[in-house]
Structure formats: structure tokens, C-alpha cells
Amino acid sequence: MVVKPGAAEPAPGEGLDATWRVVAGQAGEGCFSLESPTKPNHYLARYHDGKKTQVAVLPTDGTIDFGWNATWCVDNILPGAGVTLRGGADFLTRQADGRAGLGVEFYWWVTEPLPDSTEITVNWLNKYLPDYDPYTDLLVSPLRPEQVDGAVRYRDFQRRSAPGQVAFRSYWSRGGAVHPLTAGRGTACASPEILAVYLRLGGHPALGVPVTDEACTSDKAGRFVNFAGGGAIYSIDRAGAHAVFGAIRTKWLSLGGEKSTLGYPTSDEVAIPGGRRSTFERGRIDYDTATGAVTVYPAS
Numbered sequence: 001m002v003v004k005p006g007a008a009e010p011a012p013g014e015g016l017d018a019t020w021r022v023v024a025g026q027a028g029e030g031c032f033s034l035e036s037p038t039k040p041n042h043y044l045a046r047y048h049d050g051k052k053t054q055v056a057v058l059p060t061d062g063t064i065d066f067g068w069n070a071t072w073c074v075d076n077i078l079p080g081a082g083v084t085l086r087g088g089a090d091f092l093t094r095q096a097d098g099r100a101g102l103g104v105e106f107y108w109w110v111t112e113p114l115p116d117s118t119e120i121t122v123n124w125l126n127k128y129l130p131d132y133d134p135y136t137d138l139l140v141s142p143l144r145p146e147q148v149d150g151a152v153r154y155r156d157f158q159r160r161s162a163p164g165q166v167a168f169r170s171y172w173s174r175g176g177a178v179h180p181l182t183a184g185r186g187t188a189c190a191s192p193e194i195l196a197v198y199l200r201l202g203g204h205p206a207l208g209v210p211v212t213d214e215a216c217t218s219d220k221a222g223r224f225v226n227f228a229g230g231g232a233i234y235s236i237d238r239a240g241a242h243a244v245f246g247a248i249r250t251k252w253l254s255l256g257g258e259k260s261t262l263g264y265p266t267s268d269e270v271a272i273p274g275g276r277r278s279t280f281e282r283g284r285i286d287y288d289t290a291t292g293a294v295t296v297y298p299a300s
Contacts, residue, residue: 020044026060026067033070045070046087046102053090053102140167152204169195171209173228179210181225189216189223191235198225198233201243201268207231217258239264239281248278248285251294261298 025031034044036057045058046069072085085092090102143158152173159167168180181195208228222236235241242265258264263281276287283298
């Protein structure tokens, strides 16, 4: 088989991406072998398929030849800019399709030994490292390892100005793009935090992942985010940050959303006898579970 970074949606026990147990090199001191954390005695090794040398995760056979092919030497040729992983005269590379391969000098960044090669990281690299200088601290960097929950991945990031504090959390799911939720009031159209409300309401298991970035509302007084589950969270100083869902949200949007006579939501949707309710600055909307009727009650 050909080595891949890992399944985007790993099954239980498969492990995450290209995470390796780094052990002493089988062919010599000062170099290393990369053992699979889920398959003992399986190593990242070179082999010849009859046409060319390739790389794969292979079981050791205890021979000197296997030890040589499963040993990688780290060369820091460009100080501070990354390292190469060299096996003999071959360099471990990452090909355009994400598969591992062999080729000319290829640089790897040293990070924590957890997933660091998915869409979330690519999004971060493209946004914050277009002119990366290895001698300059990053304005934004990962705070914690990427987490995988079934089809959903997320990761917390920090800003150089506030190390150790979550600046935003980026979410990704198969078929969707990467979308961040800001911790705090944000910068554009600053308003109460949306991420905290999202997590309080159950996060992605309850609302789905964000399907839009945070955006300013039509009057520029606050922010909103839409979620895969059909809901949205709206945030504005005078009303706070609250979620609107389903039929109630559809009715509210048909009236003009925040521009309607109802204004912004002032509570999350709650259960009432026989249905659901959301309150707004100038009224409320009720949903009847039995009939499916959605009724608007303007403030008197």
C-alpha cells in the first residue's frame, strides 16, 4: 500500500493522520525509525516495486536490509526553516495528492505528534503564513492538537499577543469548508461571543458545524453564523447572543430577520406546552408541534 496522511473520518482504533512512534534508528545511531502506533513492529520504510523505490508502512523482517530501509536521518539544512527526512539518498516527500513519496529535498515542520496535515491546518497556513519568515513568531498558531469526532474535526488557535488563550476554534467536516468561531467579541462588528453560546447549546453534535464564517449583520450592529443543523446564532450588544432554529427561524427570516419589526432574538429557542418559542426584541414566534403552525406575536 501507499502511505497516506490518514482517513479524514478514521474508524475506531485507526488512529489519527500521520502520527508516529519515534524510536532509535534500526540502521545506526543518530537517526530514527518511525513505528506505527496502531501496528506494532510496522515501520515507515522504503521498498522497490520493480520499477521504482516507494515508501510504505511495512512489517519488520529483522534483516539488515529492512533496518536500513526503515531508518530516516534528520537534516536541518536550512536553520529554523524545517528539516528533511532522508533515507539513504532518498528524501521523504509529501506529494500533491497528499500521499507520501520519495524525491528531492523536501522540508517538514516540527509540530506536536498529532494531526497536522488536514484542511484545518492548510486553511491556517494559507491565511496566516503566506510570507512566513521562520525567524519571526507567528501572529496566530495552534494552541492544542486537532481533535477528531467522527466526521468532524476542530482545533483551537492562539494569538501571539495572548499566548495560551483560545483566539478562535476552526471546524471542518467532509464536504464542507473550514470555518472559525471567534472566542470573545471579535473585531469586525464586535458583539458578545458566539463560540461560548455554541458550546453551551451542545456544539457540533447539537447544532452541526458552522457552514459560514462569522459575518456582520445587515445593520453592522452585530454578527451571525449559520450552522449545518439549520440554525443560526445572532449576537448584538443590546440583546446578547442567541440561537434561532428550524421553522421559527424560517418564519423570522421571511419577515426580514433582524430588519423585521421583531428585531433580534433575545432568547434561545425553548420548549413550551405543545411546541417551541423564540422571543425577540419586539415580540415572539411560537411553533405548534401538532399542527406545524408558526405564529408571530408582535409586542403590544
